[in-house]
Structure formats: structure tokens, C-alpha cells
Amino acid sequence: MKWITTAVAVILAWSGAAAEPAERDMTEVTANCVSEWPDDYSMQKYCLDRNQEGYETASAYWSTSGEGTLNIIGPSFRFCEGKWGQQWEMVAYCMQSEVDGAKEASTLLKQTPEAVGIEIYAKCKMKWDDQFSMIGYCIDRQVSAWLAMNE
Numbered sequence: 001m002k003w004i005t006t007a008v009a010v011i012l013a014w015s016g017a018a019a020e021p022a023e024r025d026m027t028e029v030t031a032n033c034v035s036e037w038p039d040d041y042s043m044q045k046y047c048l049d050r051n052q053e054g055y056e057t058a059s060a061y062w063s064t065s066g067e068g069t070l071n072i073i074g075p076s077f078r079f080c081e082g083k084w085g086q087q088w089e090m091v092a093y094c095m096q097s098e099v100d101g102a103k104e105a106s107t108l109l110k111q112t113p114e115a116v117g118i119e120i121y122a123k124c125k126m127k128w129d130d131q132f133s134m135i136g137y138c139i140d141r142q143v144s145a146w147l148a149m150n151e
Contacts, residue, residue, distance in 0.1 A: 020062055021055075021058055021059050021061075021062045021077070021081070022081045024051075024055045024086065024088065025086050028085075028086045029048065029051050029086050029088075030048065032047075032086065032087070033047035033048050033051070050089045051086070051087070051088045051089060052088075053088075053089065053092075054087070054088030054089030054090070054091060054092040054093075055088040055091075055092075057088075057092035057095075058077075058080075058081075058088055058091045058092045058095055061077060061092070061095045061096075061099070062077065072102070073098060073099065073102060073132065075129075075130035076095075076098035076102075076130045076131060076132050076133075077095055077098065078130075079094075079098070079130055079131060080094035080095050080098065094133075097133040098131070098132045098133050099132070100133065100136070101131075101132035101133035101134065101135055101136030101137070102132040102135075102136065103136075104136035104139070104140065105121070105124075105132065105135055105136045105139045108136070108139050108140055108143045109121060109139060109143070111143055111147060112143055112146060112147075116146060120139055120142040120143060120146070121135075121139065123138070123142070124138035124139050124142065
């Protein structure tokens with residue numbers, strides 16, 4: 001539905017653009033792993049390996065998203081980086097949750113008439129800003145209620 005694309009683009013334009021992932025600070029990452037596992041070198045290595053995997057996954061989200069997509073989802077990615085810092089496995093998990101929330105929101109809004117979808121999206125976006133995991137949850141609740149009331 002064209003109206004969904006247009007409404008989402010207009011409302012999300014408030015978010016601004018984001019260009020690239022944060023830098024990985026190996027000093028901080030290593031210190032965190034050593035602190036968490038002070039007497040266990042195998043767990044320190046495991047911690048470092050998981051962090052590396054997370055960083056590679058997070059970097060892939062940035063590099064595989066087109067510029068238009070980053071204008072929309074980039075602020076959500078920045079939210080994840082800000083929330084989890086150098087815990088890159090958690091940053092990557094958070095980013096996946098944001099992508100899933102954006103997809104869910106798009107799918108759910110297609111079940112409503114144009115005016116209702118715009119109203120629901122605007123309300124949820126206003127409440128949750130750039131957190132698409134929460135926007136998706138909000139839209140799910142609103143669309144489910146609207147559908148139940150209009151069967």
C-alpha cells in the first residue's frame with residue numbers, strides 16, 4: 001500500500017540519518033571480558049569471540065542497509081549502540097529486534113484502512129520515538145484492538 005510507505009517515510013523523516021557503526025574499543029572490550037572472567041582464560045577468549053561476532057553482525061546491518069533504510073532505521077541502531085555500548089553481541093541482538101519491529105509494523109498496518117493506519121503509526125511513533133521493537137509492539141496492540149472492534 002502506497003500510503004503506508006508515504007506515511008512511514010514522512011513520519012520517520014524526523015529521525016535524521018545515521019551513517020556508520022560506532023567504533024569497537026578493544027581496550028574496553030578486553031577489560032570487560034577480563035573483569036567478567038578474571039580467572040578463566042577460556043571464558044575470556046569466548047567472551048572476546050562473541051563480542052567479535054556481535055560487532056561483525058552489527059557492522060553488517062549498517063553496510064547492507066541502503067541509504068533510505070538507514071534514514072529510517074539508523075536512529076534505532078544508534079539507540080542499540082548507546083544502550084549496550086561495547087557489548088556488541090547485545091548491540092547486534094538489539095539491532096535485530098529493531099529490524100523485526102519495523103517489519104512487523106509494516107505488516108500489521110496493511111490490515112487497516114489508510115486513515116486508521118496513519119493514526120496508529122503516528123501515535124506509536126510519538127510514544128516510542130525510534131525504538132521500532134516497541135513501535136511494532138504498540139502497533140500490534142492497537143491493530144489487534146481495532147480489528148476486534150471492527151469485525
